[in-house]
Amino acid sequence: MNNHQSISLRQLCIGYFLYSTSIKILTLPAALAQGAGGWAWLSALLGVVFEVATVALATLILRRANPHQLFFRVLCLLLIPCIGAELWINCLQIYHLAYTDLFTNLSLVIFVITLLLLGFFFVTRQPRAVFRAGEIVWILFALGLVIAIVPTLYNLHVAWAQLVQGDWRSVFSTTGGHLLFFESASFVLVFGSETKKSNRELGKINLTALLCGLGYVALVTLLIILFGSMTVHKPMGVIDLTSAAQFLTTTGSLDWLITIAVLSVLILRFGVQLVAMVTLLKRGLNRK
């Protein structure tokens, strides 16, 4: 008998990887480098510790709480504005990426209309449809990361001194300003209960969070080594993906492929957030 109607643990872990990594790659390396200089890798590490702790707390809540309890339903309703704020930031990131790296003639009005159409579409989808799509998209995203990073490693000259450049005390303010968010924990809270797995298996999401975090720290360290504290960025601290990718893809100008990979994941992320808000609303109002 098939049991493909709920979200599987594999889909949840892949969704977590795409959800947490995509936005971090785009915005945080430049923002962290701007704030903490060469110590951005330490700031990223502290952020990962916080993130893994919040995800562990989220899985603990899922294990103890009954979805029909008043506490859980109130929590669901309280998460809606949080995810709404994340959605807003995500939309801004999509616009910046599309406008600056892909389509410089993109009108804001046209962008808003397309985003609204996308929104109407995603709101009517089941969570499992979006997570199944993630199982396809993550391959493109991983390919983009591989194309971006692997060729660089051949020409990498490690300048360890760059990693300790700047004032280390700025690490804490930078971490506080950019990394102390509950994005990942809210993701786990919303969709963790959609999986029909045992509490013990649900704990594997903590391992996923740890691995994603360590990978992200490695990426930030690599970018600091390459660009130093002048990690190229645009307003809002958004990394100039095209310039970075053109530098990284030393085996040809494949920067557009990396941009497409990141953009596709950001749009999927947009869909996940909308589906999350609908799911939370239904749960908060105790409706299926």
Place this chain on the structure above:
Amino acid sequence: MSKPTPPPQRSLTEPPTGQVLLGPREGFVEDVNTNLQLIKKRIKSKDLRCESLTIGQYTQTRVVVVYLSSIADPTVVKEVHERLDKIKVDGIIDASYISECLNPNRLSLYKAASSEEKPDIVASRLLEGRVAVVVDGSPVVLAVPHLFLENIQNSNDYYGGNTGVTLKRALRLIGGFISVLLPGFFLAVALYHLPIMPLNTLASIANSSNNNLFPPIVEMLVVLILFEIIYEATLIMPKHLGSATSIIAVLVVGEVAASVGLLSAPTVLVVAISGITMYIIPNMISQLSVLRFAFCLIGGFLGIYGLVAAFMVLLVYTAGIDNYGSPYLAPFAPYIASDQKDAINKVPFPEMIERPQSIPNRNPIRQVPMEDK
């Protein structure tokens, strides 16, 4: 009193859509009894069930639901029967009428039932746990549920040896993507993202597009429409006029239009490549054709950003389709590890020990592992 003469029927021939280099060449005919006998010739088990019903007020068409009771999921069988029982119509002429009724979502872009013209394929579908529907008067037998994966599988993959099958299936899948995305991508790059192209290619495209009559979007749509017209003409016209149509298509569209400046050579080339790759997946020609137009318009107006957004919409839409308990994109999404043995990759037959989990079934074990001495 003389016995009534049986209605005439044609002989068993190889169907045009299921040609193989090696393997069975029998095809279904329009008589339901003959078709059932062709299936029973291959599946002799007592578990083979043939449940008959009559649909159509005036045609009184006999429709037979066929399945293996020890393998097929009872809920799928029940759902098929329920859908067939709901059909109240004046007449059923062909299986395609039934096929649309079997689709849970009638506005879906994709079919919920595969259309098979060969009994060996139907037999293999039944052995996987599917349910077949045989319709009197139609040489097409339906099989539910239908998965996307079946569109990139071919009888030659199973009858001609294992070598190269994985490559061929990967090419079919890539061909499907190229056919849908290439025209739109070309338009988007030519209009908005010129830095992507290498300089030589850019110069070549610019030179050939200089004196064109139409804007690039209109030009692409004109060529796509011409292509569809030629395709329809090839299907409908008598066979002895085939060479004349080919000459007209090649000369008019390929040579004259490009040399006069009505159409640019790169555009004709892109549409030709897109068309050729479309025919790699013959079961999805209609869907790919429609999607090609849609992506062309989106790429022309919104560039790569629009293409990416549209692709994500299509992917999420397709991933959300469930037919008779089977996700349409299984075993890719959701990923089912055991089914990867016969997905893009194809392992030798002795290693296919389990039935596909993508299809609901009651008996997951297909064969006992062979012991090599």
